[in-house]
Amino acid sequence: MPIKETNTDFEVRSLDSICINTSELKHPWWYDFKYLVAGILFGTILTKAEVISWFRIQEMFRLQSFHMFGVIGSAVAVGALSVFIIKKYKIRTIYGEEIELHTRPFNKGQMIGGLLFGFGWALTGACPGPLFAQFGAGTTVIIVTLFSAIAGTWVYGLLRDKLPH
Amino acid sequence: MIEWLQQPWPWYLAGPLIGLMVPVLLLIGNKSLGISSSLRHICAACLPTKIPFFQYNWKKEAWNLFFVAGVVMGGWLAAGFLTAAAPVQVNENLLIELQQYGITNHDTLVPVDIFNWPSILTVRGSILMVGGGFLVGFGTRYAGGCTSGHSIMGLSNLQLSSLIATCSFMAGGFIMANLIMPYILKL
Numbered sequence: 001m002p003i004k005e006t007n008t009d010f011e012v013r014s015l016d017s018i019c020i021n022t023s024e025l026k027h028p029w030w031y032d033f034k035y036l037v038a039g040i041l042f043g044t045i046l047t048k049a050e051v052i053s054w055f056r057i058q059e060m061f062r063l064q065s066f067h068m069f070g071v072i073g074s075a076v077a078v079g080a081l082s083v084f085i086i087k088k089y090k091i092r093t094i095y096g097e098e099i100e101l102h103t104r105p106f107n108k109g110q111m112i113g114g115l116l117f118g119f120g121w122a123l124t125g126a127c128p129g130p131l132f133a134q135f136g137a138g139t140t141v142i143i144v145t146l147f148s149a150i151a152g153t154w155v156y157g158l159l160r161d162k163l164p165h
Numbered sequence: 166m167i168e169w170l171q172q173p174w175p176w177y178l179a180g181p182l183i184g185l186m187v188p189v190l191l192l193i194g195n196k197s198l199g200i201s202s203s204l205r206h207i208c209a210a211c212l213p214t215k216i217p218f219f220q221y222n223w224k225k226e227a228w229n230l231f232f233v234a235g236v237v238m239g240g241w242l243a244a245g246f247l248t249a250a251a252p253v254q255v256n257e258n259l260l261i262e263l264q265q266y267g268i269t270n271h272d273t274l275v276p277v278d279i280f281n282w283p284s285i286l287t288v289r290g291s292i293l294m295v296g297g298g299f300l301v302g303f304g305t306r307y308a309g310g311c312t313s314g315h316s317i318m319g320l321s322n323l324q325l326s327s328l329i330a331t332c333s334f335m336a337g338g339f340i341m342a343n344l345i346m347p348y349i350l351k352l
Binding site for chain 1: 170173174176177178179180181182183184185186187188189190191192193194195196197198200201202203204205207208212214216218219227228229231232233234235236237238239240241242243244245247248253255256258259263271273274275276277279280281282285292293294295296297298299300301302303304305306307308309310311312313315316317318319320321322323324325326327329330331332333334335336337338339340341342343345346349
């Protein structure tokens, strides 16, 4: 039985047929360079905070350090406050567009996939952002882990219809 | 100033800065913070396939690929220019535990005793790098997001599904690190 064409993906918007952003601006491709700059900032912060450290992740899962819990907790606090302010004052983007925030209904994938990702997080000592940063920081062998992660994503796409959601 | 920048940043500085990525990306172009979907765009862009999951206009999501390219460059910048050569501070108990497995070098953020090219061919190295990577890619897509997309962006937007996902990430990590990994690291 084919599953309903619903977008279970939190991060990918272009699949949402029901909420096409009609006001979407057409920008030349080089406008995307601002995301490169944002990424450089993000990668620098992740590295300087040692979020990309295998050791910090092992400490987190052994409750041997508060560091990672402090990082994630304070990041969520600041992020949530920002989203609250954006919603309350209906702040728009720098191009004057209304800011879109997406709601995601629950599905079983968040639990099963979440557990599997947790296993991988402990093994590699990195979630996807830090994997990219670890590679940049000079641990070249992490390219293998990244290719393996791409393979894992592909296999999920292949098996998606057969997996419980 | 440079000396201070070269120290590892404390959580109360780094955490809020990471949190600020949420409004920054929303304000500069209506983008929701997320990293793992870049893996999907790479599949869609590079692997010709009939799988419906990868048949969409990935070019519309190209911003995400620019973003992760930036993360790679950020790691390079921070490690190359903003880091003093000093051993990574690691909890004593963890150091003692890791010693049993022959992991003694903690000069770098990623332990070179395990994560190096030759160890790809060992059972332990391949489980950690190849197996771990596969689980990261498979699991994040199955869950519909990773630590960035669910735990930071989703929780900031008060999504219950993201809270469930985050608890599952943590549960998986605790199970693996405490119950299963000791056997893998012994290999």
